[in-house]
Amino acid sequence: MSTIRLNWGPQHPITGHLRFILDIDGDIVVRATPDIGYTHRGIEKLAENRNYVQIIPLVERICNVDSFNVSLGYVSAVEDILGIEPPIRARFIRVIMAELNRIMSHLYWLAIFGVAAGLFTLIMWPIADRELFIDLAEMVTGSRVTYTYFTPGGVYTDLPEEFSERTLKTLDYFEKRLKDYETIFLHNKLYQMRTVDVGILSFNDALKFGVAGPSLRGSGAKIDVRQDEPYAAYDAVEFEVPVEASGDSYARAKIRFSEMKQSVSIVRQALKQLPSGPIRVKMPSVVLEGEAYTRVESGRGELGCYLVSNGRTQPERLKLSTPSFRNVSALAYMLRGVKVADVPIIYHSMDIWPLDADR
Amino acid sequence: MSFEAEAMIIKEIEARFHGAVIEAKVQRKRRIAIEAGKEWMRDIAKYLKERFDFAIVVSVSAIDLVQERQFAIVYHLWSPSHRNLTALRTKVPKDSARAISLTPLFESANWHEREAHELYGIEFDGHPDLGRLLLPEDWNGGFPFRKDFKLAE
Numbered sequence: 001m002s003t004i005r006l007n008w009g010p011q012h013p014i015t016g017h018l019r020f021i022l023d024i025d026g027d028i029v030v031r032a033t034p035d036i037g038y039t040h041r042g043i044e045k046l047a048e049n050r051n052y053v054q055i056i057p058l059v060e061r062i063c064n065v066d067s068f069n070v071s072l073g074y075v076s077a078v079e080d081i082l083g084i085e086p087p088i089r090a091r092f093i094r095v096i097m098a099e100l101n102r103i104m105s106h107l108y109w110l111a112i113f114g115v116a117a118g119l120f121t122l123i124m125w126p127i128a129d130r131e132l133f134i135d136l137a138e139m140v141t142g143s144r145v146t147y148t149y150f151t152p153g154g155v156y157t158d159l160p161e162e163f164s165e166r167t168l169k170t171l172d173y174f175e176k177r178l179k180d181y182e183t184i185f186l187h188n189k190l191y192q193m194r195t196v197d198v199g200i201l202s203f204n205d206a207l208k209f210g211v212a213g214p215s216l217r218g219s220g221a222k223i224d225v226r227q228d229e230p231y232a233a234y235d236a237v238e239f240e241v242p243v244e245a246s247g248d249s250y251a252r253a254k255i256r257f258s259e260m261k262q263s264v265s266i267v268r269q270a271l272k273q274l275p276s277g278p279i280r281v282k283m284p285s286v287v288l289e290g291e292a293y294t295r296v297e298s299g300r301g302e303l304g305c306y307l308v309s310n311g312r313t314q315p316e317r318l319k320l321s322t323p324s325f326r327n328v329s330a331l332a333y334m335l336r337g338v339k340v341a342d343v344p345i346i347y348h349s350m351d352i353w354p355l356d357a358d359r
Numbered sequence: 360m361s362f363e364a365e366a367m368i369i370k371e372i373e374a375r376f377h378g379a380v381i382e383a384k385v386q387r388k389r390r391i392a393i394e395a396g397k398e399w400m401r402d403i404a405k406y407l408k409e410r411f412d413f414a415i416v417v418s419v420s421a422i423d424l425v426q427e428r429q430f431a432i433v434y435h436l437w438s439p440s441h442r443n444l445t446a447l448r449t450k451v452p453k454d455s456a457r458a459i460s461l462t463p464l465f466e467s468a469n470w471h472e473r474e475a476h477e478l479y480g481i482e483f484d485g486h487p488d489l490g491r492l493l494l495p496e497d498w499n500g501g502f503p504f505r506k507d508f509k510l511a512e
Contacts, residue, residue, distance in 0.1 A: 036493065040494070042503060045508075208466045210465075210467025293444060304418045
């Protein structure tokens with residue numbers, strides 16, 4: 001058997017810079033070796049030279065399409081070490097912004113999935129709809145990509161008065177659009193032909209490789225940090241954790257669609273219940289010694305933030321365990337034996353964000 | 360607040376691995392920290408996995424302890440059924456930084472250990488492949504996450 005070695009990337013049609021070294025026999029992948037690190041910026045090391053507040057904009061850059069969720073993980077770790085708890089209103093605001101960001105992140109995934117599958121309309125629509133959510137984020141934070149809005153002890157500013165009304169209007173519109181997406185794409189025969197039974201990841205393998213997030217739940221595991229250990233105000237809202245048993249690329253797509261519906265419902269509930277009161281407690285001026293490990297469910301899955309403080313103004317160690325890092329390691333196994341033409345589909349069905357994997 | 364579930368795990372580990380556990384404590388709800396000698400890491404991890412369903416290594420962090428001239432290696436293990444995150448920690452001296460790999464036990468530890476190897480220069484005995492992961496192939500600038508590696512101004 002003679003195989004050919006093919007470099008898939010670091011420039012390839014899907015998101016970001018990451019290379020797979022594919023050994024192929026005809027059009028079958030015999031071996032896939034992921035090569036990450038093209039966007040390794042050493043963010044964890046940089047954090048050791050910054051104070052706790054300066055790190056917030058830094059960590060957001062590990063996943064710029066999901067920065068509310070990333071910074072939520074970090075500021076919660078700081079809060080754990082300081083022993084402070086954000087006020088109830090801030091916790092609800094955090095849920096709202098985190099879920100809006102999940103929708104944005106999934107919409108981006110949906111758009112790029114269009115690139116992977118060669119469905120060009122699918123690129124344009126979700127990107128345009130995502131703009132509406134970016135507008136909402138801009139309205140609250142003044143920024144469109146990385147927000148630096150969550151701070152240890154709460155949130156930076158209160159929601160503007162017209163936020164609630166405009167968000168509800170956006171959600172109403174988005175819900176209709178989501179139905180269109182389902183009819184046109186998810187239920188589309190062509191879409192299904194490219195994804196059903198493609199890139200199957202079994203329940204046992206998903207756990208074995210430590211796969212996280214929607215990709216894990218697409219293999220039948222009901223693991224979601226929001227439900228396993230509710231943070232912010234997730235214990236005050238009702239939602240389902242969608243799970244699919246088949247473990248193929250289509251299952252992972254369905255999960256993300258269901259999650260967007262759940263996010264819409266969560267935001268509506270949180271807006272309805274939104275308590276009044278202060279948005280921030282004061283951060284103590286002395287940093288305590290200690291360590292904390294916080295987990296949040298970001299758009300791509302569980303994000304762990306391990307923060308060690310030795311009492312100085314800069315942390316001793318910040319380690320971010322990111323979902324893309326965990327998921328891309330599983331791809332080496334998943335791509336074995338698949339057709340070369342399916343590589344982009346499977347790769348993107350895992351929603352890999354190389355910035356997030358490299359840090 | 361009482362931490363019965365957490366205390367139960369600690370009690371059992373301490374009883375089973377008497378003498379091997381250096382420190383075991385409840386940090387907060389659903390968070391346990393266990394420190395042990397490096398030769399015991401695989402046994403304790405195996406027990407945690409089989410007895411309490413700690414199935415996934417979610418993170419492996421090395422910490423450069425400058426004053427102690429040691430590296431701490433912290434494995435964070437998640438148990439889906441007990442909903443508990445345990446930090447299993449050991450220390451290795453800096454001048455002979457060798458630890459026992461947990462990858463044969465947990466495939467999910469594979470890349471995390473590779474990362475600690477490449478950024479801190481810690482060897483993991485029994486790891487299947489400690490090749491380059493994040494750094495460029497032609498990198499020869501040392502171990503960038505050690506504290507003595509200074510960032511350019």
